[in-house]
Amino acid sequence: xxxxxxxxxxxxxxxxxxxxxILLLIILPHIGMGVLALREKVGPRVYEFGxxxxxxxxxxxxxxxxxxxxxxxxxxxxxxxxxxxxPIAYYIAKIAGRRSRGALFLVCLIPLWVxxxxxxxGWILLLRETGVxxxxxLWLGLVDAPVEMLYNDITVVIGLVYTVILFMxxxxxxxxxxxxxxxxxxxxxxxxxxxxxxxxxxxxxxxxGIISGCIIVFMLTAGSYLTPILLGGxxxxxxxETIYEQFITRYNWESGAAFGxxxxxxxxxxxxxxxxxxxxxxxxxxxxx
Numbered sequence: 286x287x288x289x290x291x292x293x294x295x296x297x298x299x300x301x302x303x304x305x306x307i308l309l310l311i312i313l314p315h316i317g318m319g320v321l322a323l324r325e326k327v328g329p330r331v332y333e334f335g336x337x338x339x340x341x342x343x344x345x346x347x348x349x350x351x352x353x354x355x356x357x358x359x360x361x362x363x364x365x366x367x368x369x370x371x372p373i374a375y376y377i378a379k380i381a382g383r384r385s386r387g388a389l390f391l392v393c394l395i396p397l398w399v400x401x402x403x404x405x406x407g408w409i410l411l412l413r414e415t416g417v418x419x420x421x422x423l424w425l426g427l428v429d430a431p432v433e434m435l436y437n438d439i440t441v442v443i444g445l446v447y448t449v450i451l452f453m454x455x456x457x458x459x460x461x462x463x464x465x466x467x468x469x470x471x472x473x474x475x476x477x478x479x480x481x482x483x484x485x486x487x488x489x490x491x492x493x494g495i496i497s498g499c500i501i502v503f504m505l506t507a508g509s510y511l512t513p514i515l516l517g518g519x520x521x522x523x524x525x526e527t528i529y530e531q532f533i534t535r536y537n538w539e540s541g542a543a544f545g546x547x548x549x550x551x552x553x554x555x556x557x558x559x560x561x562x563x564x565x566x567x568x569x570x571x572x573x574x
Contacts (some may be wrong), residue, residue: 321490322542332433338543342495347542348527352551358438359506360555362445364454366502370447374457374494377486379466390458393451401448405515408444409435436518444516449505453498460486460494496565500556524548 289469313560325337340450342348377389396404411417412434422428468490472482488495513523532543 298314318542318545321539322546324539326539332539338540339547342544342547343542347379351527352524353521353549354522354546355507355548356551356555358442358523359552362442362449362506363444363453363499363503365446366450367499370450370498371457371491374454375461377454378461379464379469380457393454396447397451401509401511403413404517405444405512408440408516412440435516438517441513441517441521444512445506445509446567448501448509448512452505455556456494456498456501457491458494460491465492492563492565496563497559498561501557503555504552507548 322338323334323336324332325335326568327333373393377386379380381389409416413419414435415433416434418434419428419432422432423430464487468486469482472486477485508525510523510525510529513521514526517523524544525548528541528544529536
């Protein structure tokens with residue numbers, strides 16, 4: 286075996302686990318779900334192929350409302366995660382010392398050490414009527430009765446931002462870390478103030494990280510299930526709950542598969558639209574980071 290064949294074999298063996306992961310856990314399940322979504326039940330255990338499941342979605346306004354509500358809430362969470370995460374990422378990348386960066390990243394990683402379920406129950410313990418926040422407000426005399434802070438959109442947004450903000454910080458740090466400090470100094474030397482330097486130099490340079498972070502956060506938020514259900518209760522109206530209801534409650538796997546593909550198509554369209562409006566490309570954002 287010559288050196289070229291050895292390199293080729295090494296490359297194949299290196300990418301084989303990744304290729305199998307893509308094939309077995311992504312491609313094949315999506316093919317199965319696609320076939321399932323195109324099956325229409327016309328009788329007991331009698332199916333035929335068609336677009337009836339997608340038509341059922343199109344004819345039901347409540348499904349459209351839940352889907353667009355999920356999309357709008359996910360965009361809000363993405364925007365808040367960007368607003369909260371950008372200063373943190375900038376401090377880690379440009380201000381913090383080399384030794385303290387690892388510790389700061391560790392602090393950001395701590396919420397991921399526990400599952401979504403535990404994090405959601407943590408918020409419930411804090412915000413429920415007999416929780417820490419309500420009890421503290423009563424003890425300080427700021428309220429006259431226990432305050433229930435759960436089961437509303439604000440709580441859901443807070444919980445989701447807390448869950449996904451790390452996925453906004455990491456690509457931003459990766460992008461800002463490659464920025465030469467001389468660019469910032471030049472902006473100040475040319476008479477720019479802090480806002481001008483941020484708007485004209487830092488943000489344009491960090492745009493690939495901003496877009497990639499927004500894509501990851503938006504997709505994770507739109508596909509979230511536990512946090513909206515536990516913190517929003519019956520008022521959550523998240524589209525993943527609708528998909529779960531089709532699969533588990535109604536045992537209508539055909540409609541559940543169709544709704545899952547519709548959520549994927551909707552979020553992919555939002556991502557494509559965001560890339561077009563920002564003038565970025567997927568290869569120049571996610572692949573770069």
